[in-house]
Amino acid sequence: MIINKIKRTAFCFSLLAAVSCTDNFNEVNTNKVGASDDQLAQDYNTIKAPFKPAFNRLFISDVTWMYQIQQSLQADGWSGYMTTPNAFGGISNHNYLLNPGWNGYAWDDAYTAIIANMYKVEQLSKGKYDNFYAWSLIIKGATLQRMTDMYGPAVMSSFGTEGDALYDSQKDIYTQIFKDLDFAVNDLQSRIAADEASTFADTDLSSYKGSYALWVKYANSLRLRMAVRISKVDPAMAKSEAEKSVNNAIGVFTTNGDVLKIKSPVDLNVIDVMSHAWGGLFMGADMESILGGYDDPRMAYYWNTSAIAPGKYKGVRTGIVYPTPQTYSKFSQTGARTKTGEVTWMTTAEVYFLRAEGALRGWNMGGTAKDLYESGIRASFEQNGLAGADGYISDNVKIAKDYVDLVNSEFNAPAVNNITVAWNEAASNEVKLQKIITQKWIATYPDGQEAWSEYRRTGYPKLFRITNNQSDGVISTEFGVRRLPFAASEIANNPKGVESGKAALGGPDNGATRLWWDADKANF
Template sequence: MLKKIAYITLFALSLTSCNDALDDINKNPNATETPLAPYLLTGSLKQGADLYWGSDNNFNSSLLFVQHWAKIQYTEPDRYDVSNTSFTSLWNTGYATLITDLNTILKFPEAQANSNYKGIALTLRSWTFLLLTDAYGSIPYKEAGQKVNPAYSTQKEVYTGLLEDLKQAQSLLGTANGAVTGDLAYKGDIGRWKKLVNSLRLRIALRISDKEPALAKQTAIDATSDAAGLISNNSDTFKFTYISSPQQNPASAWFETRDDFRISKTLVDKLNELSDPRLPVYAQLPSDATVGKYVGGANGLSNSDANSQGFAKTSKPGTYFLTSTSPAVIASYSETLFNVAEAVARGYIAGNAEQLYKDAITASFNQFGITDATAISNYLNQATVKYDATNYAKSIGTQKWIAFYGQGLDAFVEWRRLDYPVLKAGPATVLDGQIPSRFFYPGTEQSLNGNSYQAAVSAQGKDLLTTKLWFDAK
């Protein structure tokens, strides 16, 4: 019996030592034992840019919904014939990668991450949560990363919570608070990060303006009067600039092997109507030289009707957006000016809304390399472009929609919020003439976090593409 016990003990010890050996073998010799803040920051910026500009959340969904792009084949997404597996990357990458890594930075001791790293991490986390709630509505926020089955916060709770988070981010950021490396967006320029924080606060103020006007007004006052300022020129624009393959712009990578998107006819028609000089930037001439003009693809067509428009006779998106180094613009100077103009128009702050509107359009032109003063003046002086103080939502909404070209997720929010321009669903769409108002929750939420999911849906409305979110419900 003692002999048998000895054999069992020896066997157990051998298993233990074997497992220890396997653990050593499976260790990555190039990996750091403790994640470093610069690496996490770099990774978060790259992952965030890919998420924002990539196929699932941008050109295969939100860019179609706002009719910036259209499908010329495989048209199911353009007809809204999608399922709850279609919008998983924003959710999964947002939570499992971005928020997780940014929370890691926030939990670091001072020796591993100074307060500037933490201010930047909190800013980027706030932006990530903003993308999530803008797309889905109620989301795990207060309990995200805290519980295995986190409860959902309402959209109102998320927006108001993010305003507090951004206040905290602003207090953490300071030029005397230590150097930052790994920052591929602003190269460690803390002054620009502080401007971004205020610009995001103003963005959220307008998100809540129809529901919480008093808080929106105070937020607009605070954001525009803060000493750090707002994004104040095109060099302040928050963007991620790509390099060569395999780190190239996602749209560039897509078009290397695929040919299923065109610029939307809706946008081409509007740009032609306004003689807009951004058209050659936004679109390419059809490869069939006999066409000789820009031709958009119609949205919401059947596959056969979309194909019949002619691959060679329709315009691809402009090469500006399809080169390896094309930047992923996330918060532009133009958007910030439009937001200030709207804050003035709503009576939140003092200023000249019309001039700010003109400045916003000019900033968009400059962003895309159009600097000719005469061309800009001629555009602004058209009756169809001039600012209409009696309907600021139409003026700002239409021009913001044009300026947001390529930024599908935010263009989608602003179109829902301002209700301009007036868009019509394509003839083969499947939502009874409606255009989506949100993304589906991922199907995994029903199976893995079912109670929280059911509570959120009961409060917000059915998990449908057509359910209007809190900020959008008139």
């Protein structure tokens, strides 16, 4: 379902069993489905219902084609993680001829399945059952963070109001999410201090099982991610928000028991299906170059060896000429990492790398950049069930390796991300940042959206450029895709909103316009 125009009088919660499609929003708000206030207070069923569909939509975990057009055909390829060697009739995001039929899906799905549901929770719980309202703010914040990092300006403050659904700037969205996280953390912490039993347990579909403390840790860690992302455009706010997250009494992720995971309701891993059942998703050339050059043991967990070179891992370059969908069908497909049926919202390794960058920038992150960087590597090894982290961390010789295309030598390429793993205190901040982001890139797999965002922000890890740019000069080969254009559904049905989005964007509505935090300036 697509929300064509987000207005107070036209919500359709088709994913909710407890709420039917209606054009009478006020009646929905006041009718407790026949339950008295006492009954609602006892079991909260009406408030709980909107949470369930939201868990499986931030990262689509149950319908493969939905994930494919939400993320696989966009960020997963642009991040360098993996690629689909199919020209799709010549219209493909891989070659920068952006497909509007694909690129609006992440927007439409987020608003119908998550934002609308969390708005419903707000209407039923705010000021009355603030524990649920706090929880909804965390989930909405995570959704809007991903949304705005894809598109830039988005509908936030005008959602659910009368009139046109106008867009907020990315800066305003980030600022409001920080405020919402303040409320959520403060509310849940007060309940923890009062030794209040969680009311989330039977509704929380995540690995947290309703734990208030773990949701506070996630909220703090999400704040840290966002703080680091704006470090180039608002360093004062970035430092303040980052230190607030780390110095909170409950703090951020520190062990792999903190990792937020969602089990697919149908025990499915959509990436594995695309790679194996569909035979259309393969390891990216950048993965082969970087992990292969480091002899990284995570390679064997992330990927299978190839049929074209038995016993060896072979990746495919993104954005080259793919003669047929079968041309690269014997290259490496996904491995055990994407067979678990679980989706990871955030890892402890990522949080350590965020703290490492913060420390590099002079923020109080509770440790040195070196120690936090090395802790991130250890956390990633542990998360993936691997030994040997200490030896890997100390290696100051191995670097990324050159890429050799076993089908067409025209696409061979020398390695571009030439740094070692070992920390070097004498290195420049730029080299240290490259090490941090490269290891974060490895550890964050398979979340291509976060990897793509960090690549846009920092330029790291250095990735191979495409060779078949079909954007007619709109998107540069050097800088790649910087954002997704606004959804076709919005252009058709919310034109005034889109115009407000363009004004807030400050540039053309195309894939080359940089987002607010994606400043064209040095990292330091």
